[in-house]
Structures are given as C-alpha cells and as structure tokens.
Amino acid sequence: MRIAVYPGTFDPITYGHLDVITRALSLCDRLVVAVADRREKDPLFLAQERAELIREVLKDEPRVEAEAFSGLLTEFAKSKKATFLIRGLRAVSDFDYELQMALTNRNLAPEIETIFLMPAERYIFVSSSLAKEIARLGGDVSELVPPTVEKALRERFAGNC
Numbered sequence: 169m170r171i172a173v174y175p176g177t178f179d180p181i182t183y184g185h186l187d188v189i190t191r192a193l194s195l196c197d198r199l200v201v202a203v204a205d206r207r208e209k210d211p212l213f214l215a216q217e218r219a220e221l222i223r224e225v226l227k228d229e230p231r232v233e234a235e236a237f238s239g240l241l242t243e244f245a246k247s248k249k250a251t252f253l254i255r256g257l258r259a260v261s262d263f264d265y266e267l268q269m270a271l272t273n274r275n276l277a278p279e280i281e282t283i284f285l286m287p288a289e290r291y292i293f294v295s296s297s298l299a300k301e302i303a304r305l306g307g308d309v310s311e312l313v314p315p316t317v318e319k320a321l322r323e324r325f326a327g328n329c
Contacts, residue, residue, distance in 0.1 A: 173252075181313070203237065241273060
C-alpha cells in the first residue's frame, strides 16, 4: 500500500489544498492530511478543529484521513508508514522554502521522498491567509473554500466586521 502524508497548517483548508489532495490521490492508496499544531503561527482554528473541518469536507473520500500532529514531520510520517510526503507549490517563491524542507526531511529520513504538486491554475493565488482576511472583512469566500469552511469562518468572525 502506497501511503503519503500531506502536511500543512490548513488554517483553514482551501480549494487549492483540495486540488492538491485530488492530485495526490492519483499517486497513493491512502493519504494522511497532517495538520501541524504550530501555535507560533497564531492559527485562527485549533489543530483539532482544522482536522475536523478537513474530515467533514472529505467525508466521502475513504482514502483520506486527517490528523493533528506536533513534532517532527518525518517521525509522524514514519508512524503512518508513509513512503512519501506531498508538498504543494503555488509560486516560485514557495520553492526555496520547500526545497530546504525537503532536503532537511531527506536528511532526517532518507527512505521518505518528497513530491511537489501544483494546484490548478485557478487556485494558484488561493491561500488560507487570503481566505481568512476576506472573511474577516465580511467578503465572499465561496470561491476559495468549501461551504463547511465558509460557515466556520463566518461563525468565527461573527461580530468582528
């Protein structure tokens, strides 16, 4: 069984992330969406809330699971028996950071490969930060995030506009 881990903060998950997930599923039998518990990024949603949003959005895809994690990604991937990591690239500016991370992960766990995937062109500009800012200001995020996430954003920002 080919198992992949797709790590990120997913604060919140966007259509760009979902596009990468769809692409990754063509490469693996099971995909673990690893929701990083990175409090230093000051996330809007707790890691468990983000994982639950992902599970709800992907409830009809049995090959995907979502789980919050902290610590080294390579250790989490090993615990899931993953043979590769999925990383999304939106722009050239993402590449420098992602290359450093891939090489670091290779040094920590040479048996785990990193695969870079790009979302469809229509999602290249989409980011969680952009979706949160538009939602915070009362704008329409329906083209950026699934309805479940749109509702969660509206509820989180209720009264803040």
